[in-house]
Amino acid sequence: MDTARADGLQWPPGSSGAGRERTPPAPSRTVRRRHGHGRVGGSRTTQLAAWGFLAPVGIYLGAFYAYPLYRNVDLSVRHYTVRSFVQGGAPFSGWHNFDQVLHDPTFSTALRNTIVFTLVSILFQYVLGLALAVFFHRGFRLAPTLRALFLIPWLLPLIVSASTWSWMLNSESGVVNYALGLIGVAKVSWLTSPSWALTSVIIANIWIGIPFNLVILYSGLQNIPGELYEAASLDGATGWQQFRRITFPLLRPVSAITVLLGLIYTLKVFDLIWIMTKGGPGDSSSTLATWSYRLGFGSLLPAFGPGAAVGNILILIALAFGLFYIRLQRRQAA
Numbered sequence: 001m002d003t004a005r006a007d008g009l010q011w012p013p014g015s016s017g018a019g020r021e022r023t024p025p026a027p028s029r030t031v032r033r034r035h036g037h038g039r040v041g042g043s044r045t046t047q048l049a050a051w052g053f054l055a056p057v058g059i060y061l062g063a064f065y066a067y068p069l070y071r072n073v074d075l076s077v078r079h080y081t082v083r084s085f086v087q088g089g090a091p092f093s094g095w096h097n098f099d100q101v102l103h104d105p106t107f108s109t110a111l112r113n114t115i116v117f118t119l120v121s122i123l124f125q126y127v128l129g130l131a132l133a134v135f136f137h138r139g140f141r142l143a144p145t146l147r148a149l150f151l152i153p154w155l156l157p158l159i160v161s162a163s164t165w166s167w168m169l170n171s172e173s174g175v176v177n178y179a180l181g182l183i184g185v186a187k188v189s190w191l192t193s194p195s196w197a198l199t200s201v202i203i204a205n206i207w208i209g210i211p212f213n214l215v216i217l218y219s220g221l222q223n224i225p226g227e228l229y230e231a232a233s234l235d236g237a238t239g240w241q242q243f244r245r246i247t248f249p250l251l252r253p254v255s256a257i258t259v260l261l262g263l264i265y266t267l268k269v270f271d272l273i274w275i276m277t278k279g280g281p282g283d284s285s286s287t288l289a290t291w292s293y294r295l296g297f298g299s300l301l302p303a304f305g306p307g308a309a310v311g312n313i314l315i316l317i318a319l320a321f322g323l324f325y326i327r328l329q330r331r332q333a334a
Helices: 001-008 031-078 082-087 097-104 107-135 145-149 159-170 174-181 197-222 224-235 239-252 252-267 271-276 288-297 306-332
Strands: none
Touching: 031 306, 082 097, 097 252, 097 306, 107 197, 107 252, 107 288, 145 224, 159 174, 159 197, 159 271, 197 252, 197 271, 239 252, 252 306, 288 306
């Protein structure tokens, strides 16, 4: 049989290979299984790589966000002392800490100061930042240099800014009272008067927040097509009309995120106020952030539970504004 195949004889007899294509042998089950295992192994490797990239982010969020939030909630619903804070075993108190905080006379003062401090700061930061952004957007020779100089307050550490403003607003040796004396205005007790303490920290916070609004709004102006202004000029629109009809409407998305970020940042401002006035004199410049710190760490007998409760109230306020912004964005998208 092998000799007949080698001599080209037909086998079996009568069969012919003319016009037929040889079909390659089907892959064995072993080969198929190998290919299948390759695909499964590749997908598993991809999944492991994805989890590997996500792990650092998950660890970071868990360690620096989730766990501190959990601890803050736990502090607010238990009666902690210094001993139980270290050794554990604090008894559960439920809503007692929140009830104590809400009925404290300082709460209404701190809440009112927080609202005034936040709204006034955001209003002036946004208006002045927008005015400067429009001014620099026109373009002139020194615009890049001046724009870089305006970023200095934003780049300085807050402790440096707060200490500088404390020196400038000093009632005896401050440069502000010296300048007012040159024009015949009597000295003002900026940091030691209950009437002026909150105003002083608001002025300092406005100065610090203007560069942030300038940078974000200037970036938004860069995305507005110049053809719109050219067409408006040809139609005889004035500068104010161009701003009201073109600039401001097209800046709404950028303005919304700028105001929201400024709101969340301003709600939690602590170090600036604490360095300048420590929330005083009395409670005249206390906010929820400074009051929470003073309850938890500002005395020899700290009230960890009420301090954490004030912090949670502040978190809920910021969360409410964040949810309102998300709802507003969805409504505009619809």
